[in-house]
Amino acid sequence: MDDLHPTLLPSASWAAALGLREPLPIALLSLPALAGPIPPPLPTLLSATEQDRYQSFRHPKRQQEWLGGRITAKAAVATLLTTGTRPAPAATTLVIASDHAGKPRLELPGLAQTVHLSISHSHNQAVAMASFHPCGIDLQISTSTAARVKERFTTPAEETLLTTSLGEHSETMQLTLLWAAKEALRKMMPISPLLGFHDAVLTGIQPADKAHLLLFSSPKMCHNTPHPLRVVATVLGEYALALSVLPTTATTD
Ligand SMILES: CC(C)(COP(=O)(O)OP(=O)(O)OC[C@H]1O[C@@H](n2cnc3c(N)ncnc32)[C@H](O)[C@@H]1OP(=O)(O)O)[C@@H](O)C(=O)NCCC(=O)NCCS
CATH class of the missing domain: 3.90.470.20 (4'-phosphopantetheinyl transferase domain)
Structure with missing residues (x-):
């Protein structure tokens, strides 16, 4: 066991x-x-x-x-x-x-x-x-689904950022990392209904230890939400793992 x-x-x-x-x-x-x-x-x-x-x-x-x-x-x-x-x-x-x-x-x-x-x-x-x-985590296995449904969670501007900053990963994994990052934000944000995929906009990507720090803005953020929203995203074998934390005790619901 x-x-x-x-x-x-x-x-x-x-x-x-x-x-x-x-x-x-x-x-x-x-x-x-x-x-x-x-x-x-x-x-x-x-x-x-x-x-x-x-x-x-x-x-x-x-x-x-x-x-x-x-x-x-x-x-x-x-x-x-x-x-x-x-x-x-x-x-x-x-x-x-x-x-x-x-x-x-x-x-x-x-x-x-x-x-x-x-x-x-x-x-x-x-x-x-x-x-x-408040925190959110998401694990996504990387499959062709990410590219097939990419319009549901990404924009051309976000795709350009992915290509520029995450060139070491395949296009499928780039999209899976973004998908997982937005799912982590949706689970973390204390709002109901959940944040829509297009309500979080990727604005930057920085290196983090064996990972990437994805920065997001969102029109759904309230005045005391830290800006930008930060998500750590990394590749674990065939999976994308993303996690985020709101470093404040304030909630909006
Ligand atoms: C919740 C959601 C983001 C989960 O993401 P997913 O990629 O499909 O699945 P994951 O395996 O990553 O996550 C599943 C886990 O998310 C958690 N979860 C479910 N709903 C959640 C929510 N509203 N907020 C945060 N976490 C949630 C649960 O722990 C669930 O696992 P469990 O049921 O075994 O405990 C997704 O299912 C979703 O968008 N659901 C819509 C929910 C909704 O709007 N419901 C309205 C009913 S009032």
């Missing part, structure tokens, strides 16, 4: 690029570890209500994605909350619920600070991150 332990990605430089001083734990898990005839040890991973939710899924793929999201989210939250004097909380005490729109939220009584989290799954992987600030 060692396969059920997510990998914590080295994220210190990404946190710094996003303007954070504290850690930004990001956990990644391979979903095939959750497949097969032997069920994972649910009672050590999930609370009673989460176990009921797990059993309610009819489709094995969706059940694995959901479980992978919970396992990675709990690993990221536990890492965020563990300090020299405070031991790691047990996974079963960290209840990951969802709001009416599907946005994940942590239910853990007695916390001094709100913990925000974000989950994504794509193809064979699940990923999650936790922060004391």
Whole structure:
């Protein structure tokens, strides 16, 4: 069952690029570890209500994605909350619920600070991150779909920026990085309905440690939203990973 332990990605430089001083734990898990005839040890991973939710899924793929999201989210939250004097909380005490729109939220009584989290799954992987600030993460496997539907999330001006600044990647991966970046922003921004893909406009790209820092403007930003919005985007094998954090406690909903 060692396969059920997510990998914590080295994220210190990404946190710094996003303007954070504290850690930004990001956990990644391979979903095939959750497949097969032997069920994972649910009672050590999930609370009673989460176990009921797990059993309610009819489709094995969706059940694995959901479980992978919970396992990675709990690993990221536990890492965020563990300090020299405070031991790691047990996974079963960290209840990951969802709001009416599907946005994940942590239910853990007695916390001094709100913990925000974000989950994504794509193809064979699940990923999650936790922060004391609103955050969004997105993982996208790079396929020809990105080019086929590019008008839905990109403009010619954004494509020119991608070509100029991300020339080391294929056109498909460039588009997938932008797609993932906009999905991360949509999950992060505390607005309802979610930000539209064309409501976030790519205005610049800078190098970051083994990654890219994508800068966005948005007409949907309110007066206290930092400008520009920053997203770290990187390539993990055949996937694009993007993450963003709002380094403010202000929300607009
Ligand atoms: C939410 C959304 C951005 C997810 O992106 P995706 O690329 O399709 O899927 P991902 O695997 O990357 O992310 C899925 C995870 O996003 C999270 N999520 C779902 N809704 C969310 C929201 N409104 N805000 C932030 N995160 C959300 C969930 O944790 C979900 O995983 P889980 O259901 O297993 O917990 C996308 O599905 C979307 O645009 N949905 C529209 C939702 C909407 O407007 N609903 C209105 C109903 S009130």
